[in-house]
Amino acid sequence: MRILIIGAGVIGLSSAYYLSRAGYDVTVVDRHEEVASETSFGNGGQLSYSYVAPLAGPGVVSKLPRWLTQRDSPVRFRPKLSVEQWRWCFEFLSACTRARSELTTQKLLSLSFLSRTLMHELIAAEPSLDFDFVRSGKLVLHRDAKSMQSAVDLLAFQRTLGCEQLALSAEACVEIEPALAHARPFLAGGIHTPSEDTADCRRFCNGLEAVLRERGVRFLMNTPIDALKSGATGVEAICNGAPLAVDRIVIASGAGAARLLKPLGIRVAIYPIKGYSLTFDLQPHIAAPHVSITDFAHKVVYARLGERLRVGGIADIDGYSLDADPARFATLRKETATLFPEVAQSAAAGEWIGLRPATPHGLPIVGPTRYPNLWLNVGHGALGFTLATGSAALLADGLAGSNNRELSSAFVLSH
Structure with a gap:
């Protein structure tokens, strides 16, 4: 299966890592020349799981x-x-x-603790990564x-x-x-x-890019997506006036996601x-x-x-x-x-x-949309680096049709 990930920040690259590890044919597209050029470039540096x-x-x-x-x-x-x-x-x-805040905190802690475990496993599995961790x-x-x-x-x-x-x-x-x-x-x-923990998010992204390229993941940098359009086979990503040949699309474009999705009639409260x-x-x-x-x-x-x-x-x-x-x-x-x-x-x-x-409530949105070939991994607020690995693993599980992680339904977009 060919998967296109729109966004080369920490969420998009983490998604690419877990999807490529699951055996998918992954391409990452971004409008900038380098990965981590926006919110992942200079964030606070805290992996703040608690x-x-x-x-x-x-x-x-x-x-x-x-x-x-x-x-x-x-x-x-x-x-x-x-x-x-x-x-x-x-x-x-x-x-x-208070009730909503406590419920949100519980859900986020479950995801952050998963992310902590996966981050430590990723570091052990990829010794070439060097990001001041x-x-x-x-x-x-x-x-x-x-x-x-x-x-x-x-x-x-x-x-x-x-x-x-x-x-x-x-x-x-x-x-x-x-x-x-x-x-x-x-x-x-x-x-x-x-x-x-503490770490440099941009250096993490740069290191992950190198790992992904070695694994065969393709990068289309300096390549903006013109629009998302619904077609006979689902949503198409239009680039330079033509649709990209993919089977699934993952939106990981941060603050730009809401405006990118709006023409499809999908509202994400970001x-x-x-x-x-x-x-x-x-x-x-x-x-x-x-x-x-x-x-x-x-x-x-x-x-x-x-x-x-x-x-x-x-x-x-x-x-x-x-x-x-x-x-x-x-x-x-x-x-x-x-x-x-x-x-x-x-x-x-x-x-x-x-x-x-x-998002208004503080929960990210990770999972499918009403279009079968369009998935989301967006809305992480100030916790993108902290929640990146857990969110990406949930996304990969969902695309594989797996329900192994009990907390996954808490982050799916409500239709």
Whole structure:
């Protein structure tokens, strides 16, 4: 069977890996010259298996005034004259209940734990892959006692879902990560999760591309898809005015999926959430973290990638534009200077912007559509790297007609 995968980011390439391993004839097509040229290029670098709670949560409504009025808010909403945006926002608000958030978290944890197992197996199976992968563990820092207590109160629930986490004092956080010594005076404590990993998503994609090419997977780079059209034999992918000769099509095109599918009458509730990152080149003897760090209050993450520090954050709900807001980069620099002043003072940083393909409820969409030859692997939001291997394995199982993985139905598009 010939399978065409549209999208050469981490989701598309992971899909290609598991489908090719299952014996399918796979081709990957992408509009860019290189793989991982969009959202997979400069993400936060955290493989955060235990922190998958959706953005839609019971406390969101009370935060809306800040999101709408404060320019430096970690989450910012810019209203537009867009039916697509407002429909997504209303669906997002309807998902902001405790019951829905907890159910979504349970489903995402099942998928993330599967992804963790598969990522570790993939690394063992493909020794040529080199992408700054480290089993670093993760510290989520809290700056005030109330926030810390709320996190502690969640530990029992998280443990019932299989998470192994510890509540630590501020002193214990500094013992685990000495680079936090400067920040000790304004830390209330932290939650430590030893099982989390860090890695460079773009390097993972580059390595996976090399593995796939050796396996015989074809790549059509710098090749945009003109349109998807329904024909006598199902959906056709039109490229340069003609359909590509394939048997199945997998959409893994991130934030662009909704607009690509719309002419077919398929609505996927995906809207882009703009994220920003900085990458600092680290000098010797600079006090930079080795443990993965999340600043809970400011929603900024820090991940060491070899001799670089990736600093990521920001969630701007303001459409498909990739125009940069300099104030958002300034916010990341300011927060870096607060926690790790030597990093901020000693190194220039590369800047990046990407569009996270988010669903209102936070669950990705993995599985078939009403067209028998058209499948989806989309809508992973900020968790694309974390969920990539598990989602790809579910997709491969589904295409093979296998029901081996019990959680697969939770991610299928509702018709």
